[in-house]
Amino acid sequence: MKLFKKIFLGAAVFGLVASTDAFAAGNKIVMDGSTTVGPIAKAFASSFTKSTGVQVTVSESGSGNGAKSLINKTCDIANMSRSMKDNELAAARGKGVNPVEHVVALDGLAMIVHPSNRVNALSKAQIRGIYMGRYTNWSQVGGPNAPIVMIQRESNSGTQDSFKELVMGKENPISKRAETQASNGAIKSRVASTPNAIGFVGLGFADNSVKALLVDGVEPDARTVKNGTYPIHRALFMYTNGQPSGVVKQFIDMPKTAEGKQIISEIGFVNYY
Amino acid sequence: MFVVSARKRRVQKIAKVAGESTLLLFASFVAIVVFFIFFFVARDAVPYFQIRGFSEFFTSSEWYPADEPAQFGALAIIYGSAMVTLGSALIAIPMGITAAICLSDVLPFSVRQYAKPVIEMLAAIPSVAFGFFALVIFAPLLQNFGGPILMWAWWILAAPFLLLAVIITADLLTTSIADPGKRKLANMLIASLLGILALVLLFLVGRHLSAIQILTGTNALNVSIILSFMALPTIVSVSEDALQAVGRELREGSYALGATRAETIVKTILPAATSGILAAVILGIMRALGETMVVWMASGNSSHIPDPWFNYLESVRTLTATIAGDMGEADQVTGSARFHVLFAMGLLLLVISFISNLVSERIVVRQRKILSGQ
Numbered sequence: 001m002k003l004f005k006k007i008f009l010g011a012a013v014f015g016l017v018a019s020t021d022a023f024a025a026g027n028k029i030v031m032d033g034s035t036t037v038g039p040i041a042k043a044f045a046s047s048f049t050k051s052t053g054v055q056v057t058v059s060e061s062g063s064g065n066g067a068k069s070l071i072n073k074t075c076d077i078a079n080m081s082r083s084m085k086d087n088e089l090a091a092a093r094g095k096g097v098n099p100v101e102h103v104v105a106l107d108g109l110a111m112i113v114h115p116s117n118r119v120n121a122l123s124k125a126q127i128r129g130i131y132m133g134r135y136t137n138w139s140q141v142g143g144p145n146a147p148i149v150m151i152q153r154e155s156n157s158g159t160q161d162s163f164k165e166l167v168m169g170k171e172n173p174i175s176k177r178a179e180t181q182a183s184n185g186a187i188k189s190r191v192a193s194t195p196n197a198i199g200f201v202g203l204g205f206a207d208n209s210v211k212a213l214l215v216d217g218v219e220p221d222a223r224t225v226k227n228g229t230y231p232i233h234r235a236l237f238m239y240t241n242g243q244p245s246g247v248v249k250q251f252i253d254m255p256k257t258a259e260g261k262q263i264i265s266e267i268g269f270v271n272y273y
Numbered sequence: 274m275f276v277v278s279a280r281k282r283r284v285q286k287i288a289k290v291a292g293e294s295t296l297l298l299f300a301s302f303v304a305i306v307v308f309f310i311f312f313f314v315a316r317d318a319v320p321y322f323q324i325r326g327f328s329e330f331f332t333s334s335e336w337y338p339a340d341e342p343a344q345f346g347a348l349a350i351i352y353g354s355a356m357v358t359l360g361s362a363l364i365a366i367p368m369g370i371t372a373a374i375c376l377s378d379v380l381p382f383s384v385r386q387y388a389k390p391v392i393e394m395l396a397a398i399p400s401v402a403f404g405f406f407a408l409v410i411f412a413p414l415l416q417n418f419g420g421p422i423l424m425w426a427w428w429i430l431a432a433p434f435l436l437l438a439v440i441i442t443a444d445l446l447t448t449s450i451a452d453p454g455k456r457k458l459a460n461m462l463i464a465s466l467l468g469i470l471a472l473v474l475l476f477l478v479g480r481h482l483s484a485i486q487i488l489t490g491t492n493a494l495n496v497s498i499i500l501s502f503m504a505l506p507t508i509v510s511v512s513e514d515a516l517q518a519v520g521r522e523l524r525e526g527s528y529a530l531g532a533t534r535a536e537t538i539v540k541t542i543l544p545a546a547t548s549g550i551l552a553a554v555i556l557g558i559m560r561a562l563g564e565t566m567v568v569w570m571a572s573g574n575s576s577h578i579p580d581p582w583f584n585y586l587e588s589v590r591t592l593t594a595t596i597a598g599d600m601g602e603a604d605q606v607t608g609s610a611r612f613h614v615l616f617a618m619g620l621l622l623l624v625i626s627f628i629s630n631l632v633s634e635r636i637v638v639r640q641r642k643i644l645s646g647q
Contacts, residue, residue, distance in 0.1 A: 173337055176336070177577050179588050180574035181574070182569065186408070190412075193413035194412075194490065195416070
């Protein structure tokens with residue numbers, strides 16, 4: 001009888017451990033990707049964990065890495081500030097992954113300069129000229145007589161891809177003199193501390209430490225991005241492998257909830273839904 | 274003699290073999306790791322050269338890996354690595370060796386006991402902390418006060434050297450005068466004349482430097498300075514060990530022959546410790562060449578050769594930073610030139626460090642032979 005009891009107890013304990021394990025496995029969301037979408041994902045994650053108890057981890061390693069993680073099945077959700085490229089989609093299909101796109105929010109790329117810079121507005125063509133290296137002095141675009149320090153993102157950044165696509169166009173490579181920084185935050189802090197610098201960041205990152213320029217005469221804000229008048233705007237995405245279900249679906253649907261909308265506009269992005 | 278049973282002897286023999294082979298296993302493991310790294314990096318680097326050939330990589334400075342069509346000219350990047358390494362060596366080597374001499378032969382033992390561990394603590398600071406400092410504090414500082422910083426650095430570095438140069442030249446020019454009174458007078462005259470010249474030089478160059486506006490603080494100079502700090506503990510510590518290893522006999526022999534402390538250091542101790550100091554220098558340079566985090570954060574990462582070529586105030590891009598920065602994107606399309614070109618860069622770094630290690634090894638061996646009189 002005693003032996004039975006022991007065995008029973010052991011089995012019960014084992015079952016309990018096994019079931020909490022299984023519980024934990026379905027109770028975790030791993031996200032990787034864009035440093036632009038990162039703040040949204042992190043804010044979603046903390047409120048999601050609070051309300052559901054689901055653990056959400058968010059890594060910010062760039063859109064390209066997010067796509068890679070999804071393809072290698074090391075994350076549940078890939079945050080991306082651009083759509084997946086054809087070669088990424090092909091690589092995904094090759095590995096039996098079916099990326100499904102979900103729009104999280106809209107974003108404008110704010111062109112930022114040092115607050116002391118006299119320039120308040122640039123046209124898209126002027127920005128292109130600056131980054132191609134055609135204009136090297138602020139006086140050529142209506143500013144003071146000082147050389148321009150242009151700052152770009154590294155090559156696995158979705159923001160960089162968006163900038164190239166929306167501003168530069170295919171035929172115009174960015175000048176070799178452009179400095180490279182690894183995140184929105186790094187660009188902002190470089191521009192905030194460099195009087196002659198120009199850079200581009202997601203709308204949510206353009207705070208008081210820098211000055212966001214009017215592009216083609218339009219101020220970058222939630223309204224102009226939503227109605228499409230601000231010329232450098234894009235959608236931000238989360239990608240899942242197949243249609244999401246369970247907690248992942250619940251998470252993906254957050255931008256549609258009142259709470260999600262509030263989070264997005266609080267961080268400085270623009271609601272899509 | 275004591276008798277050991279056959280069984281016990283067998284056990285001892287097995288234990289001996291087992292022990293030795295375990296040691297051998299661990300020792301060879303390290304060597305095998307080096308071999309494997311070489312092998313795997315080379316395996317992924319070779320396809321790049323098969324796809325694109327050699328000439329573009331080494332002669333073009335058009336680095337557009339993400340564009341269509343892609344361009345993989347790494348010349349500017351290789352140049353950036355060389356520039357930053359050279360810059361940090363120029364700062365760290367004189368500073369490191371001077372500090373080592375000071376520690377080993379000038380400072381009293383009790384001070385050295387404290388000073389050396391403090392210097393070695395520099396090596397324990399993680400490179401990302403250095404990078405953060407370089408990006409957030411040092412870069413804006415260079416932008417705002419670049420000119421004055423350069424001017425003070427010039428004065429502090431150049432003044433003692435010029436003073437020394439003035440004294441030595443004056444002495445050399447007047448040694449031929451026989452009459453001691455006349456010699457002293459001539460010496461004074463020449464020394465003061467040269468001194469005034471040196472002061473004018475100090476002032477003019479200083480004024481020129483202080484007028485410089487540093488456009489961007491994330492540049493080759495910033496990285497060179499920070500990298501030299503990172504290489505310093507290695508150089509100081511290893512060359513100080515080398516100087517200590519020279520030993521009491523040589524030092525006291527030199528003093529016994531009537532040499533001053535300066536003569537002993539310059540003519541006896543330094544030559545005897547050359548091999549060790551050289552090894553220290555090469556180790557320090559390798560530290561600077563291989564460092565990634567600091568250059569990725571603070572070099573500005575623009576892949577062009579500065580204009581003019583020695584302009585340390587422009588931002589540059591290095592091999593290590595390029596590998597770190599482009600790895601994420603390139604990895605998705607395994608097998609593309611874009612993926613393999615990073616391995617080609619890694620291989621280049623490996624080969625450079627391998628060669629300099631070999632060279633330093635040779636120098637050490639040769640020096641040891643000369644010293645031991647063979």
